[in-house]
Amino acid sequence: MSELRIGSSPDPARPERMPWVRAPVGSDAERVDAVKIPAEGPVLISACLAGVACTHAAEAKTREWALELIAEGRGVTVCPEVAGGLPIPRAEAEIIGGGGADVLDGTARVRTVEGDDVTSQYVRGAEAAVAAAKRSGAALAVLKARSPSCGCGAIYDGSFSGRLIDGKGVSAVALERAGVDVISDEDVET
Numbered sequence: 481m482s483e484l485r486i487g488s489s490p491d492p493a494r495p496e497r498m499p500w501v502r503a504p505v506g507s508d509a510e511r512v513d514a515v516k517i518p519a520e521g522p523v524l525i526s527a528c529l530a531g532v533a534c535t536h537a538a539e540a541k542t543r544e545w546a547l548e549l550i551a552e553g554r555g556v557t558v559c560p561e562v563a564g565g566l567p568i569p570r571a572e573a574e575i576i577g578g579g580g581a582d583v584l585d586g587t588a589r590v591r592t593v594e595g596d597d598v599t600s601q602y603v604r605g606a607e608a609a610v611a612a613a614k615r616s617g618a619a620l621a622v623l624k625a626r627s628p629s630c631g632c633g634a635i636y637d638g639s640f641s642g643r644l645i646d647g648k649g650v651s652a653v654a655l656e657r658a659g660v661d662v663i664s665d666e667d668v669e670t
């Protein structure tokens with residue numbers, strides 16, 4: 481079984497990034513891209529994973545490993561949507577016409593289920609996430625799956641019908657563009 485390098489950079493200047501990635505577990509037929517949290521250093525975490533009730537429905541999506549990072553003083557939390565100025569609770573929103581990269585590039589919008597345009601709040605939130613990573617020196621961000629801000633790998637398709645498409649949220653893309661490795665909470669080895 482060959483080693484899997486999740487998120488490895490095509491940039492030869494950063495060949496040794498993601499040292500915490502290990503080979504996939506399970507059989508070849510059932511690969512699981514489990515990723516170990518690094519043993520040292522700050523890690524940026526979606527705040528809802530660390531017990532903050534900040535989702536659009538005012539819920540937390542608490543994960544044990546995130547609480548451990550907080551207890552160790554290494555967890556750096558950010559909720560990009562709240563940091564961008566949106567309230568708790570708030571209307572559900574999805575990216576319309578693309579993914580997070582398209583939003584940052586100005587070719588797609590983020591709208592609530594009620595039709596309100598919240599693109600500027602999402603972009604401001606992404607800037608806040610990048611600022612938090614830079615301030616803390618976090619080289620890794622573990623973000624909540626499927627969120628239009630934090631999702632990485634799959635996001636909702638903009639139809640508010642529950643359909644998923646390949647893609648990343650606005651903050652996930654902004655963090656990657658800033659040189660931060662980004663993984664989904666669903667990829668963390670537990």
Ligand code: SF4
Pocket residue numbers: 526527528529534535536558559560561562624627629630
């Ligand atoms: Fe969690 Fe990110 Fe959504 Fe905030 S924006 S509630 S941190 S998934």
